[in-house]
Amino acid sequence: MVRQNWVATWTGTGDAYCRIADLNLNKKEFDEATEAWLCALTAFEVAKRLVAGDDPRSADVSAKVEAGLQRIGLSFGHEVECVRIACGDLGEILTCYLPAATSNLRAPAIICVSSEEEKGATLLGRLLPVVIGRGMSVLVVSHGDVANYARGESELILSHCLDHLSVRPDVDSSRIAIYGDGLSAVLATDFAAYDGRIAAAVCDGGIWNWTRSLRSVRWMTPTADGADKDILSACRSRLARRLNCPILVVAGGRGVVSVSEAIKLQADCMTARINVDVVMPQLIRGGQGEEIDNFVSSDDCIFRWLEQRLARHSTQQQVVG
Structure with missing residues (x-):
């Protein structure tokens, strides 16, 4: 009640x-x-x-x-545009596009993929308060329009979205990022590894696939727990090495990445000199003891990171806080 x-x-x-x-x-x-x-x-x-x-x-x-x-x-x-993007033999998808509030300038753009339980329009409604005023455009895609395909085809669909943004006169094609919300963080990692044009990625850093593979190995090989830590570290950061752009991993809250795994990944990547940042959403305790992530502060932190990474003249690493 x-x-x-x-x-x-x-x-x-x-x-x-x-x-x-x-x-x-x-x-x-x-x-x-x-x-x-x-x-x-x-x-x-x-x-x-x-x-x-x-x-x-x-x-x-x-x-x-x-x-x-x-x-x-x-x-x-600046009205929200409904944009249909042709994806070759895979058909077409309906996306939401919000242009940046800039005039006569090519702005950076973010491809945002919603979490598995919501539509793209719902994600855009949540992100608008932190997007407006940052001078960036956003193209929002529904998780179901990307994930419900065979392996490799999801990346192809997102590449068509990137193609669409790249030829728009209001978008700087060299400053396009990918952001995956919830389970779509896995899709964002795969796409950033697939398409080298991505300038920054908010993703899972390969943790989801790494954790799933490790569990399979431990199920088949009971001695896996005693495996060399250096080997495990190298495997953990292997996918992150394939991403030729800065990445931000959102750990805890409603995301798919645990805090402990995110910290391990960041430590391994720092040793390997791979550019990985980690942010943990603030949690609010509800009246019945449940924890709810503070999406307002989390979204602000994510888009502040994106704004810094896509700044035209940004030359030094910023600390996410």
Whole structure:
């Protein structure tokens, strides 16, 4: 009952901000309207995380996010575009594209792949508050449109997305990054290793596949626990070596990477002089003892890292905090 009340409270808060945004739009107070829309999207994201996946209110909240995305462009002059990208023999996918709020400049761009349980539009609704004002474009792809293919085809689809961005007049083709949310962090790693044009990657650093392989070896070979630590370290960082770009691994929270494995990977990569950063989301303890990741601070940290890595004149490593 307590959780249901909180869902209603946050949904009601989002609805209230939507009404405020509409009032400001009518008065042509666009900055105030934009701020209200962003507050509404954040409130709806909180409500979505509190509601169970099979709860019918989950679809209602997602619909409110999609409606907000269509309206927010009226206030800051950059509407979300629905873009169909042809992927050769694999058909086509529908993506969401938000251009950077820059004029006559080629801006960096991020390909964002949603987590396995949400659509691309829902992810964009969550990311808008941290994307606006950073001078970067985002192309958001749904996890299901990329993951539901044979091995190798997912990378091909993402390459078509990168091709699309590379020829856009508002995008700097040398500054395109990939960000995988949730289980899509694995897809982001595979794609960054596959396509050398990627300038930065928020991914799992190969930890998911490494951990799965190690468990298989331990199941088949009981003596694997006593294997040489140097060999294990070399194997752990092997995939990271194939990524010719800076990478950020998000550990803990709702991600697929454990904190312990992320720390081990970073230590191994530092020894091998591979550029890997790790960030751990702040966790908030709920009223019933459950832990909820602070997605606001986590998303801000991720996009601050991306902003630094894709800066045209960035010459030195920054510390993620």
